[in-house]
Amino acid sequence: MAFDIGLAILVLGVAAWTIAARDTFAAVIGFVAYGLLLALVWVRLAAPDVALTEAALGSGLTGGLLLGASTRLARTQGSAAIDKPSAIIRRAAAVLCTLVSAGLGAIVLLLPEPAPTLAPQAAANLAATGLGNPVTAVLMAYRAIDTLLETVVLLLALVGIWSLAPDQLWGGLPGRRYPVDRDGVLTFVAQLLVPVGILVGIYIFWVGSIAPGGEFQGATILAAMWIFATMARLADSPAVSRRWLRLVLVVGPAVFFAIGLAGFAIAGGFLAYPEAHAKLLILTIEVPVTLSIAATLALLVGGPPERALR
Amino acid sequence: MSLALDVLTILSVSTGAFFFLAGTVGLLRFPDAFSRLHALTKADNLGLGLVVLGLLFQAGGLLAALKLVGAWLLALLAGATITQLIARTARTDRSTM
Amino acid sequence: MLRSSERRAAVADFLLAAAGFVLAMVALGLIRILWGPGDADRIMAAQLLGTGGIAALLLLARAMSMPAAVDVALILALLAAFISVAFVKGADRSEMDRA
Numbered sequence: 001m002a003f004d005i006g007l008a009i010l011v012l013g014v015a016a017w018t019i020a021a022r023d024t025f026a027a028v029i030g031f032v033a034y035g036l037l038l039a040l041v042w043v044r045l046a047a048p049d050v051a052l053t054e055a056a057l058g059s060g061l062t063g064g065l066l067l068g069a070s071t072r073l074a075r076t077q078g079s080a081a082i083d084k085p086s087a088i089i090r091r092a093a094a095v096l097c098t099l100v101s102a103g104l105g106a107i108v109l110l111l112p113e114p115a116p117t118l119a120p121q122a123a124a125n126l127a128a129t130g131l132g133n134p135v136t137a138v139l140m141a142y143r144a145i146d147t148l149l150e151t152v153v154l155l156l157a158l159v160g161i162w163s164l165a166p167d168q169l170w171g172g173l174p175g176r177r178y179p180v181d182r183d184g185v186l187t188f189v190a191q192l193l194v195p196v197g198i199l200v201g202i203y204i205f206w207v208g209s210i211a212p213g214g215e216f217q218g219a220t221i222l223a224a225m226w227i228f229a230t231m232a233r234l235a236d237s238p239a240v241s242r243r244w245l246r247l248v249l250v251v252g253p254a255v256f257f258a259i260g261l262a263g264f265a266i267a268g269g270f271l272a273y274p275e276a277h278a279k280l281l282i283l284t285i286e287v288p289v290t291l292s293i294a295a296t297l298a299l300l301v302g303g304p305p306e307r308a309l310r
Numbered sequence: 311m312s313l314a315l316d317v318l319t320i321l322s323v324s325t326g327a328f329f330f331l332a333g334t335v336g337l338l339r340f341p342d343a344f345s346r347l348h349a350l351t352k353a354d355n356l357g358l359g360l361v362v363l364g365l366l367f368q369a370g371g372l373l374a375a376l377k378l379v380g381a382w383l384l385a386l387l388a389g390a391t392i393t394q395l396i397a398r399t400a401r402t403d404r405s406t407m
Numbered sequence: 408m409l410r411s412s413e414r415r416a417a418v419a420d421f422l423l424a425a426a427g428f429v430l431a432m433v434a435l436g437l438i439r440i441l442w443g444p445g446d447a448d449r450i451m452a453a454q455l456l457g458t459g460g461i462a463a464l465l466l467l468a469r470a471m472s473m474p475a476a477v478d479v480a481l482i483l484a485l486l487a488a489f490i491s492v493a494f495v496k497g498a499d500r501s502e503m504d505r506a
Contacts, residue, residue: 002427003423003424003426003427003430006427006430006431006434007430010430010433010434010437013434014437014441017441025446025449025494025497025498026441026449028494029441029449029450029452029453029494030441030452032452032453032456032490033437033441033452033453033456036456036457036460036483036487037456037460039460039464039479039483040430040460040463040464040467043464043467043471043473043476043479044467044471046471046473048473048475048476048478048479049475051475051476051479052475052478052479052482055479055482055483055486056482056486059486059490060482060486060487060489060490061486063490063493064489064490064493067490067493067494067497068497070497071497071500074500178496183394185391185394185395186391186395186492188391189387189388189391189392189488192387193384193387193388193485193488196384196485197485200481200482200485204478204481204482207478211474211475211478212475212478213475213478217482221482221485221486224485224486224489225485225489227489227493228488228489228492231492231493231496232492312411312414313414316414316418319418319422320418320421323421323422323425323466324425326425326462327425327428327429327432330428330429330432330459330462331428331432333432333436334432334433334435334436337435337436337439337440337455338435338436338439343445343447343448343451346439346440346448346451347447347451350436350451350454350455350458351454354454354455354458354459355458357429357458357462358458358461358462361425361429361462361465361466362465365422365465365466365468365469368418368469374474374477377477377478377481378465378477380481381461381465381477381480381481381484382461384481384484384485384488385457385458385461385484385487387488388457388484388485388487388488388491389454389457389458392454392488392491392492392495393454395491395492395495396447396450396451396454396491396495397447398495399446399447399450399495399498399499400445400447400448402499
């Protein structure tokens with residue numbers, strides 16, 4: 001109990017510091033710290049799947065995304081400071097945030113006992129899906145359409161980011177070329193860490209069918225390892241106009257959608273699975289989706305093309 | 311037998327926690343970024359290693375033990391090398407000069 | 408002599424307390440680090456949270472009998488390394504842009 005109170009105070013403290021931080025770089029660091037602590041909170045709330053996603057996606061990858069934005073904005077930070085919103089707007093925002101937080105807190109505290117939940121039904125029907133992890137069953141069987149639409153939304157976000165490139169750079173290479181590490185320290189750690197990271201990513205994806213894990217968490221680790229490799233100059237980003245890259249991006253949602261359509265023929269509904277082959281179908285969807293999402297996330301953090309295609 | 315294991319766990323984890331304390335004291339008291347980095351990396355990673363050792367005595371099976379040691383080795387590898395990079399940044403960063 | 412189940416509960420309580428202690432150390436360290444000054448100090452926050460967070464998670468995994476928390480610790484190790492390098496690269500670039 002004392003542990004949880006201490007953790008909650010720490011999380012609130014880091015959040016307050018992040019909001020009060022003067023420059024964007026410090027705020028991004030605060031945000032990443034906040035995310036990592038939030039993963040601890042999720043573990044305490046007995047939600048390891050959410051903790052995995054928070055640590056990987058909510059804190060790590062989003063932190064990388066925000067960091068890229070912050071470094072791009074660094075040059076304009078001086079002039080942007082003059083455009084700060086007025087005190088009235090800032091106070092109104094503070095009041096609004098407080099009201100929303102209080103409302104959410106009231107809702108959670110006023111929940112009836114026992115709280116309404118579908119968890120028993122989700123667990124009861126688990127055997128039909130062939131999976132051992134109810135969270136994966138929700139993502140890939142009960143609410144598979146949400147997951148399908150998520151993958152499409154990620155692709156749309158990527159196209160939106162690519163559209164920010166100036167005309168002459170369209171279809172070029174995303175992100176700048178990182179300088180070569182003089183002492184080889186970064187190269188050394190990347191050569192050791194990236195293969196291990198890829199293994200861990202594949203493991204987290206694979207174990208998702210019976211234990212906390214799954215394709216989004218695994219894909220995020222793979223994306224982070226790829227970006228790590230580009231930062232260490234072990235690899236370079238492919239041009240966004242490359243056909244094979246676009247194929248990799250699209251194969252996940254395409255297979256997902258195709259199996260969904262096939263559900264009409266073999267099981268009587270969109271994204272319905274016949275009970276005997278449910279696990280096989282889910283696996284057939286998961287592998288390309290993991291690949292696509294890894295590529296999409298890596299390219300999202302890479303940003304719009306900044307170097308022209310030669 | 312398991313009583314001995316529990317005692318070993320408590321001893322190792324306590325020593326590990328003490329090293330975390332030492333690292334934090336160093337963080338709070340050392341005058342400049344480089345010595346703070348030193349305290350952070352050395353003490354905290356040693357503390358983590360002792361905590362992992364203590365938990366190994368409680369581990370249920372080879373895979374669990376390997377994962378524990380693997381987590382420590384990853385932290386060690388990352389910490390040792392990234393400390394170098396942070397120190398390089400600190401050297402070129404004007405505000406810490 | 409304690410019964411085996413009572414001893415197990417006692418060890419679990421101890422591990423939870425140890426996790427709380429490590430978290431308190433991380434909190435103290437964060438206060439110092441986030442105060443700065445300078446980017447290098449702040450980047451250390453990722454390292455501190457990485458090591459301390461992994462320790463806390465491994466202890467919690469045992470104390471709460473939740474083996475999945477060890478997987479969270481593995482992810483934390485990888486992502487802390489990734490984000491630290493990203494911060495260093497970002498700080499170097501900002502320094503070059505500001506110079």
